[in-house]
Amino acid sequence: MTGRHLRSLPVLDRRHEDGDGTDLPAPWPLALVDERTKTIERGYGPLFHRTFTVRAVDARHGATDLIEVLSRDLDRGAPPHVVTFARERGEPGRMLVGDEYRVYMPAPWDGPVRVLARTEQSFRFGTLDGHLEAGEIEFRATDAGAGIVDFTIEVWSRAGDRAAEVLYGRLGVGREVQASLWVQFCLGAVELVEGRREGHVREITRRVPVRELDGR
DSSP: OHHHHHHHSOEEEEEEEEOOGGGOOOOOOGGGOOTTBOOGGGOEEEEEEEEEEEEEESOSSOHHHHHHHHHHOGGGTSOTTTOEEEEEESOTTOOOTTOEEEEEOSTTOOEEEEEEEEETTEEEEEEBTTOSEEEEEEEEEEEEETTEEEEEEEEEEEESSHHHHIIIIISOHHHHHHHHHHHHHHHHHHHHTTOEEEEEEEEEEEEEOGGGGTTO
16 A cells, blocks of 8 residues: 555656665764664665655745754654654754654654754764664755755665564565655655745665675
8 A cells, every 4th residue: 555655656766776885874973872873783684775855946945944944843844644753852943963853653663763963954863772773864955056955865774673674675565654754755845945846756775785784
């Protein structure tokens, strides 16, 4: 059912490619690594490097405005009644490195994350113990011209345990649920900048085999 729903959404160039060592995410900042950290080294199976991108034209707000709005309330970009970002550490109304959230998604895909990086035009999360995945996700926006904003969600993820590997890696159920969510989040970003979507949401998924992850 999720697959049928995803195919009905405006996705263009939904490409699947072979990945390699260049697809690996940046290491966690050492100051943020502790006993709860769940980096890709603690995952199972292949790594999936995915990007979801959309362009808004005739936008009334720019990239910095968009990221500021999302950093204050992530639910502003999320499809209602599908996903919720609940703050578990940090002050309401702003996002700082080290803050923590719990992402509630269609069961059983929710889990805790920590803010690894925050700039005027991006923020990045890393997964913590209790998350069904091991990896990172970055939300970023770029001004591509007058009234033009490019918004991207970039994901690096592996199954968090052996049971999740079956659903996430082999059957692909978890990836389809997430793809549907992030496509809708991209559409929400276009609404937040009060622009008009140019073309379709573009998705690229690169599968990195386990042998490329050795030593990570």
